[in-house]
Amino acid sequence: MTTTTTGHQAADQTADRDTGQASEPGRGSSRAVDYVTFDADNHYYEATDAYTRHIDPAMAKRAMQWAQIDGRQRLLVGGTINRFIPNPTFDPVAKPGSLDEYFRGRNPADQDIRSLFGELEPIRPEYRDRDARLAVMDAQGLDGCFLFPTLGVGMEEALAQDPEACVAAFSAFNRWLEDDWGYAYQERIFAAPMITLVDAEAAVDELARVLAADARLICVKGGPAHTPEGFTSPADRRFDRFWGLVNESGVTVGIHSGDAGYGRYINDWEPFGGLEAFRHSPLRMVITSDRPPFETMAALVCQGLFDRFPNVRVASIEAGAEWVPALVKKLKKAYGQMPSSFASDPVEAFRRHVWVAPFYEDDMSQLKDVLGIDRLLFGSDWPHAEGLAEPTDFALDLRRHHFAEAEIRQVMQDNGRALTVRAA
16 A cells, blocks of 8 residues: 555654653553554655665666656656656645545545545655654654654566666665665664565675675565566575575565566556556455465465575565465365475464564454464554544554453563564
8 A cells, every 4th residue: 555645643642762752642642552663664755866876877867757747746767657656746745544444444425535645735744854753752652663664665577577677776765765864763764675585696795785884674576576587585585695694694584565576467458557555456456455465475384485484584574464374275275285384383483483563454453363462463554544544543453353451561562572673
């Protein structure tokens, strides 16, 4: 659910980070919990020079450029107009949570997406400035957050046919990220550098570089990896040096939704062209949303990645959780049919190595039973339109599914924060 979205007047509240308590608990202008929380799915809106500030000049025309076309500022990726985000300048953008009801499956007036966005606003400082963001986080009751790209999760597919340019673009992007956000700013904002697997050796080099800069979380595209020979699983042994370094360092791997390249499969049913945020047909909405996380996690488990690298932790972010029960069911059946094909119980491997941030509209009580409370993450998707206007209102949905208050606190505060510490 990547989008163009905007600003929000945070409640005038402060959190006491020393005691772990937050003032004025409640609902509406107050918060849904009376303690500080950790949000595993926050976003920034990229500065317009995010991909260009540090790009190798020799790669500039093969990577990202800006151009004025028909009076509008357009993003060119590999020399082609990219429409993953309709307005990649993010100014203006939609208000946080403006599509909340839509993503809960409620649009009785049958409004189109443009109408549902409502009035757009100028971009706010907290979307691009880390100190302004900390002030808003204090007001929201967030002690910390994982911070993911908005535009960035749709860029790898656009450059995958030019691996050299793709590697250069993401390396430049990560250097911009270090400049503007840092990887562990004040131990509260944990921004995720993007690592592309289009070149296995370059992925190892870039991972080593960002680890040295104190990255606690990295972001890898879901779905099959691009290679010079074609597509393959990210669990393929050609990537074992990469996963070996992940395993050794203990860094958390986030797999965030975005353009996973699945349009090429759906085009067999309904030719459509490139992915553009919020431009969907009913068929695409029904058959695409669960495939990338389901198939990616199935590959990591069934192809033995967690057996080879027992210290790897993977967090599925903004991909929902409806796919989890079906995957567990299929893993259990496959293990019963082919036990000698697995080095360990695949269901237990999945539960041990994978954390999931469900959508607020998911059946979280079922997820708790299937996955376990200690593997659930609170993720608000703030400040995106499809996220929550007030991040901690996620707790209200947990209460709706009859979570005990101690369980809510574990999801809202503890599980995500634990992933910021590199696994021993």
